[in-house]
Amino acid sequence: MKTRALARNLRQLADWLDRLPDQSLDDLTTHGPDMHAKSASLALNVATLASLSRVDRKAWIAFIRQHGFPIEVRTRDASRDILGKLLKFLEEEPAAIDYLQQRAQADVATSPELSRALRALLNYPG
Numbered sequence: 079m080k081t082r083a084l085a086r087n088l089r090q091l092a093d094w095l096d097r098l099p100d101q102s103l104d105d106l107t108t109h110g111p112d113m114h115a116k117s118a119s120l121a122l123n124v125a126t127l128a129s130l131s132r133v134d135r136k137a138w139i140a141f142i143r144q145h146g147f148p149i150e151v152r153t154r155d156a157s158r159d160i161l162g163k164l165l166k167f168l169e170e171e172p173a174a175i176d177y178l179q180q181r182a183q184a185d186v187a188t189s190p191e192l193s194r195a196l197r198a199l200l201n202y203p204g
Contacts (some may be wrong), residue, residue, distance in 0.1 A: 087129045094122055131158050138164065145181075147174065 107184050138160040142149050149163050 083129070083132065087125070090125060091122065127161075130161055132155060133161070135160060145174075145177070 135155070135157040138157060139151055142151065142160070142164065147164070147167055149160075149167055151163070152158055155163075191196075
């Protein structure tokens with residue numbers, strides 16, 4: 079993903095957050111029975127997945143290696159295939175999600191804006 083695409087996606091996220099009632103981020107992840115909020119959350123998650131599917135194959139491989147995830151990447155795997163394997167791994171290994179959340183908190187010095195976005199997407203309260 080390039081910087082302008084990321085900036086565009088972050089603006090979309092900001093617009094979506096502006097349309098919600100002013101509330102704590104903790105409350106944002108606990109919608110309760112409000113179907114509109116669930117639908118909006120699903121829409122945001124789908125938009126995020128669409129953005130992630132455009133990340134370069136080499137970037138996904140570097141990400142997986144950097145974090146030491148035991149995911150086999152074949153030479154014929156496309157970027158979306160690798161993303162699917164990563165999502166499946168994260169679904170099966172909740173400890174890996176905890177690890178990523180901790181990394182997002184620790185990486186604040188690199189980019190505070192990106193770290194906040196990652197924490198929000200991972201539902202990290204910090």
